[in-house]
Amino acid sequence: MCVDCHNQQQRPSPNPPAAAAAAPPTLFPPHAGNHAPLPTVQRAAIVVLDKQGLPRTDIAQQAGTSLPTVRHWLRHYEQKHDVADEPRRGRPRCTDEATDINVAVVARVEPHQSTPKQVKRKLDVDASPRTVRRRLDEAGLYGRVEREEHTLDENDLRRRLSFAHGYAHWTAADWERVIISDEKHFTLGRHGQQYVQRPSGEAYNPLYTHTANENPTMVTIWGCFAAQEIGQAEIFEGDLNSKLYGRILEGNLKPTYRKFFPAGQWYFLQDNDPSHTSGLAQSWFHRNGVTVLDFPPWSPDLNPIENVWPVLQRAVEQHNASDEAELEAAIQAEWEALSPDFLAKLAHSMPKRLAEVIAHNGHKTHY
Structure with missing residues (x-):
């Protein structure tokens, strides 16, 4: 290498290369995971960022989600022109709103006589006791063992x-x-319910029973x-x-x-x-x-x-x-x-x- 070339190499460049641009800040924290639905606001952000011309990798980074999720919601928007969830499929309810209300009312009025079978019989509900049980659960009325307690005057x-x-x-x-x-x-002795392993039909066989200690x-x-x-x-x-x-x-x-x-x-x-x-x-x-x-x-x-x-x-x-x-x-x-x-x-x-x-x-x- 000649002297001039060597000196030229040692001199700083009059126009140094510009620093790489910092990545834009994310708009949302990382999504919770595959099993949690993506919030609607993040779905909408994906569509808006795509319309602004951002690459999909940048959209995924700013929306706090994965690239496949970005592709999914952009494709969903192209087909449906919306980012809302599809109506859930499944078996239709066999009770209407009025029946559901009546089930809850009966159970609240007569809590001691409102097993699912009793409610079904009282209201003549065209559904199984199991369905009535679910309607009671939905109303916040759960089947529990009744407690014996002194009545306070x-x-x-x-x-x-x-x-x-x-x-x-x-x-x-x-x-x-x-x-x-x-x-x-x-x-001293046994307390509460005790379990025994026995064949069918042998509930009262002395081998599988015990005598209460008086x-x-x-x-x-x-x-x-x-x-x-x-x-x-x-x-x-x-x-x-x-x-x-x-x-x-x-x-x-x-x-x-x-x-x-x-x-x-x-x-x-x-x-x-x-x-x-x-x-x-x-x-x-x-x-x-x-x-x-x-x-x-x-x-x-x-x-x-x-x-x-x-x-x-x-x-x-x-x-x-x-x-x-x-x-x-x-x-x-x-x-x-x-x-x-x-x-x-x-x-x-x-x-x-x-x-x-x-x-x-x-x-x-x-x-």
Whole structure:
């Protein structure tokens, strides 16, 4: 290479090449996927961008979708002059709008006598019970097992509302200074529905049946907890009376509140069992300076420990205890294994429970 050519190569070009143009910004985020329909606004954008002369790869990038999707909607627009979905094909409904309304009305007026077969018979619906079931589901009326519950009278509702309004200003932190208590019975043996593998027609063969135990072994646990953790508990046999309850309070509640609240105000929540409200119990509370919350009757939804018992019950049943000693050991082990986070969540739920009682005018809540 001569000197002139070498110098020419080393000099910067007077007109450097222009930088590549930045890609235009996308108009939409990437589409959710193949199974989600493309929103109508993105379909319309594909058509508009195509009419502006953009390459289809750029259209796909700006519309946030794939190139095959762009081709599909451009072809769809050429044929239909629209980007709306095609009418869905399928079997036509065998009930008209008036029938659907009547089905829902009957079920709402008589919720206890409105199985699909009953509704079909009452309205003489020209459709199967299965179709009636679907119409009820569409109306938000689902078939559920009816629950047995005490009917609250006006006095019960008033006391529940009074309790809810009285403590409505308490925060979750306030409820952290409350010890919550109750009792739960446990029996030895089988519980709930049991399944057996048997041939057809042998339902009552003694090999595949069991005899109900009329006098099952039963023990009861009294327990308490606060937002911090579980408190002490005691397992006992027989019925709870005021004398036994006083001994339980002395041996279990006192060491629990001394551990949880060595100083400062704290409160005690219990239900209205006669042994809880007896003169002996009230005297014990007075002597020990315990402030008992004025808990309303028939209000398990306002006592968070009621949500502990089903958890404890299921855990104890997994032990398959064969005698009373094993049953008591299982109860004690599972009581001590209760999660502190679970207990704290229950204690902190009290403000929401009270708010729901107020919203339901004193009636029961989902808790």
